[in-house]
Amino acid sequence: MTKTINPILKQVLELGPTLAFFLIYLRIKDDTYTFAGTDYSGFIVAALVFVPILLVAMTILWVLTGKLSRMQVFTAFMVIFFGGLTAYFNDxxxxxxxxxxxxxxxxxxxxxxxxxxxxxxxxxxxxxxxxxxxxxxxxxxxxxxxxxxxxxxxxxxxxxxxxxxxxxxxxxxxxxxxxxxxxxxxxxxxxxxxxxxxxxxx
Structure with missing residues (x-):
């Protein structure tokens, strides 16, 4: 069942993750992080952090509205898939x-x-x-x-x-x-x- 939520909250949930990625990147863009003996740039770390932020926002949106658009689901899949490739190949x-x-x-x-x-x-x-x-x-x-x-x-x-x-x-x-x-x-x-x-x- 589709539910109606505050349009401002809806925009925050839809656009917030991308803005969060931008702010995180600006904060750590010049840093290097080492995990399991591998060095990762600030960009890659920001990209990986973006994945759970997006999933949490989408989950909240789904709980509050009762639905997700095909485009939102497709975008989430692409972010997870390419985020995984980015981490795996460190590229x-x-x-x-x-x-x-x-x-x-x-x-x-x-x-x-x-x-x-x-x-x-x-x-x-x-x-x-x-x-x-x-x-x-x-x-x-x-x-x-x-x-x-x-x-x-x-x-x-x-x-x-x-x-x-x-x-x-x-x-x-x-x-x-x-x-x-x-x-x-x-x-x-x-x-x-x-x-x-x-x-x-x-």
Whole structure:
């Protein structure tokens, strides 16, 4: 059963772990930690600490709301998987590649739907944003495109810039770009919005 919680608390639980990772990284970025005879950089330690913080936040969110989105579950899996690879190989590149794969996977899924003449985005968001099918197809194409752009941008940034620059852009720039993009699209697609949700299936 889905429950309603304070929207501010919901945002804290959804965005808090990423902000916590950023703050922890800034605090220990220049330090080196030794575990079982292996030296780990501050970035890798921050990435590993991020995993339980994310899981705790998601557990609280699930308890309070009674559900988790597919995207939240997928992101958590990717964080755990690539966090594990990062620790096992003691290589921060795995954690940085996670962002590319998440954005790439989202673009791929939306693209598969488009090739089949469907909008998977409509399937996920229709309850919250009733819109005509034509609007959903346009929205889906554009969102798939921005996911591809962000995936490529992440690859370029982590391969050419410092870890600190990547962390800052990952924490603030990428989410801001995506939020601004979604806001612009919703405003631009106003003519496709409908009052009767049943019409969005036509």
């Amino acid at each position: 921060e590149r795995f954690f940085k590649m996670k962002t590319t794969i998440v954005y790439g996977a989202m673009a791929g899924l939306l693209g598969i739907g488009l090739l089949r003449g469907q909008s998977y985005l409509q399937f996920v968001m229709e309850e919250f944003l009733p819109m005509q099918r034509a609007g959903w197809m346009i929205f889906t194409k554009r969102l798939a495109f921005i996911f591809v752009v962000l995936a490529i941008a992440n690859e370029i940034i982590w391969r050419t810039q410092s870890t600190e620059t990547w962390v800052k852009l990952e924490t603030f720039a990428f989410p801001a770009v995506l939020f601004l993009f979604l806001w612009v699209q919703i405003i631009g697609l106003q003519k496709y919005l409908i009052e009767d949700p049943q019409q969005s299936k036509d």
